[in-house]
Amino acid sequence: MIKxxxxxxxxxxxxxxxxxxxxxxxxxxxxxxxxxxxxATANELSFTRRAILDAGGLEYTPTTEGIEKTYKEKVQVxxxxxxxxxxxxxGKRYILPMQGPGLWGTIAIMVGLEEDLTTFSGLxxxxxxxxxxxxxxxxxxWFTQQFQxxxxxxxxxxxxxxxxxxEVDAITGATRTxxxxxxxxxxxxxxxxxxxxxx
Amino acid sequence: MAKSKLRKTxxxxxxxxxxxxxxxxxxxxxxxxTNKLQNxxxxxxxxxxxxxxxxxxxxxLRNHIPSRIRMMVETMVIATFVIIxxxxxxxxxxxxxxxxxxxxxxxxxxxIIMGRIEAFALQNKPFLSLVDGLASGLGYAxxxxxxxxxxxxxxxxxxxxxxxxxxWWTNWSIMIMPPGGFFVLAIFIWVIRETIxxxxxx
Numbered sequence: 369m370i371k372x373x374x375x376x377x378x379x380x381x382x383x384x385x386x387x388x389x390x391x392x393x394x395x396x397x398x399x400x401x402x403x404x405x406x407x408a409t410a411n412e413l414s415f416t417r418r419a420i421l422d423a424g425g426l427e428y429t430p431t432t433e434g435i436e437k438t439y440k441e442k443v444q445v446x447x448x449x450x451x452x453x454x455x456x457x458x459g460k461r462y463i464l465p466m467q468g469p470g471l472w473g474t475i476a477i478m479v480g481l482e483e484d485l486t487t488f489s490g491l492x493x494x495x496x497x498x499x500x501x502x503x504x505x506x507x508x509x510w511f512t513q514q515f516q517x518x519x520x521x522x523x524x525x526x527x528x529x530x531x532x533x534x535e536v537d538a539i540t541g542a543t544r545t546x547x548x549x550x551x552x553x554x555x556x557x558x559x560x561x562x563x564x565x566x567x
Numbered sequence: 568m569a570k571s572k573l574r575k576t577x578x579x580x581x582x583x584x585x586x587x588x589x590x591x592x593x594x595x596x597x598x599x600x601t602n603k604l605q606n607x608x609x610x611x612x613x614x615x616x617x618x619x620x621x622x623x624x625x626x627x628l629r630n631h632i633p634s635r636i637r638m639m640v641e642t643m644v645i646a647t648f649v650i651i652x653x654x655x656x657x658x659x660x661x662x663x664x665x666x667x668x669x670x671x672x673x674x675x676x677x678x679i680i681m682g683r684i685e686a687f688a689l690q691n692k693p694f695l696s697l698v699d700g701l702a703s704g705l706g707y708a709x710x711x712x713x714x715x716x717x718x719x720x721x722x723x724x725x726x727x728x729x730x731x732x733x734x735w736w737t738n739w740s741i742m743i744m745p746p747g748g749f750f751v752l753a754i755f756i757w758v759i760r761e762t763i764x765x766x767x768x769x
Binding site: 377378381382385386389390393396397400401404407408411412415495497499500501502540541 | 602603606631632633635636639640643644646647650651654655657658659661665666669719722723738740743744
């Protein structure tokens with residue numbers, strides 16, 4: 369009898385206990401996950417659309433509704449999502465999702481190009497894993513906005529000295545990230561010509 | 568008696584039993600997230616939430632957990648709370664989640680949380696454990712915020728993302744890189760131990 373009691377206490381009870389705790393924890397987390405999934409997906413979608421609008425250099429009200437409204441009015445999905453187009457007063461714009469290596473992980477961006485497929489109409493960061501405060505500064509507006517109206521291929525110059533239409537500011541203290549970013553953006557034009565015009 | 572114990576439980580992690588500069592716990596995250604105040608704030612709020620609630624939960628279960636598997640149960644409870652933080656951030660603060668995604672998961676590995684459970688929650692009543700967890704979180708929070716204050720200010724010339732120092736300021740890039748964390752943390756611990764802690768001992 370005593371042996372059976374210890375068997376239960378030593379082997380069965382811990383197993384049952386762990387099983388029960390696991391089930392409860394999974395129920396809580398998956399319940400919460402499912403109940404917020406719709407919101408999370410909507411956020412994700414709105415975020416991508418915002419990046420497309422930014423890259424295309426389109427004006428919009430920065431709310432979820434504003435983004436959706438402008439996106440639906442102006443942007444067309446082409447070729448099942450490989451690229452997007454937008455009609456603006458200054459002509460047609462091509463917006464291309466791209467990704468490439470960064471210093472720590474993949475950098476994903478949206479590149480907006482004018483009709484010549486060489487001049488940038490804008491650029492937006494979709495995701496990046498660079499060092500916060502250094503390479504992570506590629507997300508800052510001054511960095512992304514400087515590409516507007518510039519012609520690729522780009523050369524990097526010291527932070528705050530970019531002048532010519534093919535020069536972009538590198539980030540001080542983040543030379544490697546800046547180089548990876550330059551390589552990625554320099555590919556945009558050739559990629560776009562291949563995908564859009566089949567060249 | 569009960570009141571003084573509560574007081575002691577709350578005050579000790581803030582001062583002479585501080586998790587960071589006395590117990591030297593949670594150093595990994597202290598070094599990793601303190602290069603910007605915003606990152607740090609989210610991290611410390613997440614840690615406070617997780618230490619407080621997981622200490623409380625484990626304390627509630629403490630008489631039922633078989634001691635051989637207690638660490639598995641603790642990890643499970645901690646991970647659950649961290650995932651809750653992650654899901655809530657993702658759904659309601661997507662911008663912040665984008666910036667901090669990888670850090671949130673790191674809360675699980677913060678040894679303060681498990682340390683407080685093992686050292687305190689397993690022997691004490693739920694409410695007292697909740698207070699202990701919260702106070703440990705607070706003790707961790709103010710040290711990290713202080714470190715982040717100096718790292719962000721010296722490293723980028725700004726605070727909370729706003730430019731504070733003018734263009735005459737040359738950024739000390741080393742401050743926002745990992746070595747900067749070691750320097751500031753070490754100086755912080757040294758100053759505290761040489762001044763405040765020494766007086767207490769004398």
